[in-house]
Amino acid sequence: MGASLEGPFLAELSGVAKRFGQTVALDGVDLRVHAGELLAVLGPNGAGKTTAISLLLGLEQPDQGSVSLFGRSPLSAEVRRLVGVMMQEVYLAPELRVREHIDLVTSYYPAPLSAEAAMEMTHTTSLGDRPYGKLSGGQKRQAQFAMAVCGRPKLLFLDEPTVGLDVQARKLMWNMLRQIVAAGSSIVLTSHYLEEAEALADRVAVLSRGRVIAIGTVEEIRGLVVRKQVSCSSTVAVEDVRAWPGVESAHRDERWLHVTTSDAEALVRRLLGADDDLRELEVRRAGLAEAFTQLTQEASR
Amino acid sequence: MSAISATVTTEPPDTTTMPVGRVAAAYLAEARYETIRMLRTPAFAIPFLALPVLLYILFGVVIFGPAIAKDPRAGRFIFTGFSVFGVMGPGMFGFGMAVAVEREQGLLRLKRALPMPPAAYLLAKMLMAALFALVVTATMIAATPLGHLKLSVVEAVGLVAINLLGSLPFCAIGFFLGTRTTSRSAPAMVNVLYQLMMHLSGIFYPLPKLLRTVSPLWPAYHLQQIVF
Numbered sequence: 283m284g285a286s287l288e289g290p291f292l293a294e295l296s297g298v299a300k301r302f303g304q305t306v307a308l309d310g311v312d313l314r315v316h317a318g319e320l321l322a323v324l325g326p327n328g329a330g331k332t333t334a335i336s337l338l339l340g341l342e343q344p345d346q347g348s349v350s351l352f353g354r355s356p357l358s359a360e361v362r363r364l365v366g367v368m369m370q371e372v373y374l375a376p377e378l379r380v381r382e383h384i385d386l387v388t389s390y391y392p393a394p395l396s397a398e399a400a401m402e403m404t405h406t407t408s409l410g411d412r413p414y415g416k417l418s419g420g421q422k423r424q425a426q427f428a429m430a431v432c433g434r435p436k437l438l439f440l441d442e443p444t445v446g447l448d449v450q451a452r453k454l455m456w457n458m459l460r461q462i463v464a465a466g467s468s469i470v471l472t473s474h475y476l477e478e479a480e481a482l483a484d485r486v487a488v489l490s491r492g493r494v495i496a497i498g499t500v501e502e503i504r505g506l507v508v509r510k511q512v513s514c515s516s517t518v519a520v521e522d523v524r525a526w527p528g529v530e531s532a533h534r535d536e537r538w539l540h541v542t543t544s545d546a547e548a549l550v551r552r553l554l555g556a557d558d559d560l561r562e563l564e565v566r567r568a569g570l571a572e573a574f575t576q577l578t579q580e581a582s583r
Numbered sequence: 584m585s586a587i588s589a590t591v592t593t594e595p596p597d598t599t600t601m602p603v604g605r606v607a608a609a610y611l612a613e614a615r616y617e618t619i620r621m622l623r624t625p626a627f628a629i630p631f632l633a634l635p636v637l638l639y640i641l642f643g644v645v646i647f648g649p650a651i652a653k654d655p656r657a658g659r660f661i662f663t664g665f666s667v668f669g670v671m672g673p674g675m676f677g678f679g680m681a682v683a684v685e686r687e688q689g690l691l692r693l694k695r696a697l698p699m700p701p702a703a704y705l706l707a708k709m710l711m712a713a714l715f716a717l718v719v720t721a722t723m724i725a726a727t728p729l730g731h732l733k734l735s736v737v738e739a740v741g742l743v744a745i746n747l748l749g750s751l752p753f754c755a756i757g758f759f760l761g762t763r764t765t766s767r768s769a770p771a772m773v774n775v776l777y778q779l780m781m782h783l784s785g786i787f788y789p790l791p792k793l794l795r796t797v798s799p800l801w802p803a804y805h806l807q808q809i810v811f
Contacts, residue, residue: 340695340696341695341696359700360599360600360698361599362696362697363599364599369689369692371689372688373688373689373690375620386612386616387697389609389611389613390699391605391698433698439696
């Protein structure tokens, strides 16, 4: 599974362990961010995603292992000038306007965009004169995104960037992320939305209970999972199908029967035998969401 | 839009060093936006700015005015007492509460992750406290003719200068408390120390002998000694 480990990497966690009191947040994590990639870090709540990002930004120190950012310690202000950040929980001065917040952040960087250009790039120009405190949750995330990119970073850390965005704004942000990667920067993104990782990520790292339980391309992660999705239009009763060997779950919507199974061939044979009128048979490999669920369940056993 | 984003990211900065001018600009921006925030929250600023001069007029003019006319030293005592009081508040409350709140709300964490020059945050808040001390001292000096107090220009300028610097120890106390408290406990903790200092440093009234031995523990005592 391991995706290519060659090539330059911008940030690295190496054998990192981190506890908070009795809680083990990270337990021997190795993670590299390569130049020009979008790495999605996925995992259930409390898996250690935010801790991993905090370590890479120098906000926390590892108990064991080492952390490097552009080959240096993340505590060095110089390397942080190459980094843009969007955090999950942050409350910014409500009385400052969006333009002013962005302008303040640009002042920290050696060769930033202007606030106007950053707003134009992130489609937030219309928010520029609004006091930050009057924005909706989604608009606040958009403003924070503009603050993350305004320093022209080589590496962007985005912790749950699209939480609170409506569908249109999310798609817009996805496009911006694709353009940023296409232009040569790297992105580390945590997300609850698996379809976000599926749509954007060059590589996916799945964290569970402080460990990296899988890492690779979206295809590779999906390939780790033997489950398949079988759908068809059939009169076979859902209750019967649930009892068949290999079937993990089954449900029916208006006219479709959907079955998740670890043995698609056996299921299909039996379905065809049970229903001569069966139509529109479809067999799919598990998506990232199913793979993710199975991987994290296995890891917590 | 694509043209803009292309120019945005294709040429990331080759160097991570900040020219001196850019560093200075970061300090200035931090101070400027701190000031703008203050101007837009007059409900915080006005009480701290207006209270010292109002209390000085109440005590130094209305209540004790006739007595002071006979004893100029008493007038000076009341004047310096309220000027110290005016310098204490913005440093302790401004710094203490802001640091506690901004630390809790994740703003300090974000600023630590960003390449903000670390001292810029502190300096902006120190400048703000000094600015408050300036306004407080200036308005009080303007009110001295009402209180039968004659200050020479040299004395007035000296007073302003001392009070500007004099705000620093109170900033330090506020900063310390802000790093140890939460946004909910900060007002209470700052207030306890503020009240104790006001009354035990002897800036408002002569203390009994026993208490006088501990008043040098408070920075307010020393500031009054200097400005008196």
